[in-house]
Amino acid sequence: MSKGRLSLLPSSVCLASFPILPRLTLFGITYSRPESRLLRSPVTPGSVAENKTYSKIGGFVRDFEFDWRRWRIPPGSLPQIDVTQLWAVAVSASALEHAGYGEGGKELNRALTGVVFANAVGGENRDTGTLHVHVDQAIRYAQEGGMTDTKSFREKWTEGLPKVDEDTMPGELANVIAGRVANLLDLQGPNYTTDAACASSMAALVGSCRQLQSRKVDVVICGASDRSMNASTYAKFSAIGALSATHSTPFDAGANGFVMGEGAGAFVLKRLGEAIAEGDEV
Structure with missing residues (x-):
């Protein structure tokens, strides 16, 4: 990831592009990833079959590769670590570099730097x-139904799934998103993850500002990282008719649901007076 890129979003949108986005024709909605195992139902909201989805579109991050050498995480452990944690580390490191705290840059007081991430x-x-x-x-149920080739069943069932080992539990916990950022970047202030559904990012921002106002920290990495674009999420949202199968037009008369998306982004926050005094970009 290039220096200064503070986000991982569909269509490779960078936070630096946000001021000009209203003047761009940008469409980041595509069909689901091939490995998503979506069970699509050819029906409309209100009549979708149980465990099926009528939508297969979303905003998907493409071509992300985690630098495991830089962060010294064995490649064999990566499948057990949710990509939301890896995205959070990547965008946080870039945010610090963009703020001038990269190699050879300004000195960061890591003891007074906190991390708040939304998820x-x-x-x-x-x-x-x-x-x-x-x-x-599942194999026991299959055997009760008369299946004998359980070896092939097991291989097919577990194909593409991460194994379960000592990295699995911390790799899937939402609270470890902020914790992994703090650990790998050696940030010793408070760290936690906020979950307020669609307002999670706003909750993270409020929490970050309160840490700065209380002077518990001098710097906060405030970010968000989310990815839940698998079959179960599509099926559950389809069951209540919340998704659109065609497009995303919020607040428009033609809106027919929302389109799910994934991605991550981070900001480096400081108290305004100190940021100005230290010559930071505001």
Whole structure:
């Protein structure tokens, strides 16, 4: 990821582009990832079959590659760590670099730097890990139904799923998003994750400002990282008719639901007077 990129968003949108976005024709909605296992139902909201979805569109982050060498995480552990945590680390590091705290830059008081990240639902690894755990139960049910080739069944069921090991539990917990950022960037102030559904980012911003106002910290990395674009989320939102199968037009007369998206972004926050005095970009 290039220096100064503070976000990972569909269509490779960068936070630096936000001021000109109203003047751009930008469309980041595409069809779901091939590995998403979506079970699409050819019906409309209100008549969708149980466990099915009538929508397969969303805003998907493409071509992200985590620099495991830089962060010294064994590549064998990466599948067990939800990508929301990896995104959070990547955008936080870039945010600090953009703010001048990169190698050879300004000195950061890490003891007084906090981390607050927003996240709703938690991520996709919790669902995929649970699928892996339940394979033996599924095999028992299959045997009761007369299936004999359980080896092939197990291989097909677990194909593409992360294994369950010592990295699984911390890798899927939402509260570890902020914790992993703090750990890998050696930030020693308070760290926590906020979940207020669609207002999670606003909750993170409020929490960050309160830390600065109370002078518990001098700097806060305030961000959001979210990815829950798997089959179960689509099916559950389809069950209440919340999704659009065609487009995203908030507050428009032609709106017919919302389109899910994923991504991450981060800001470096300081008290205004100190930021101005230290020559920071405001």
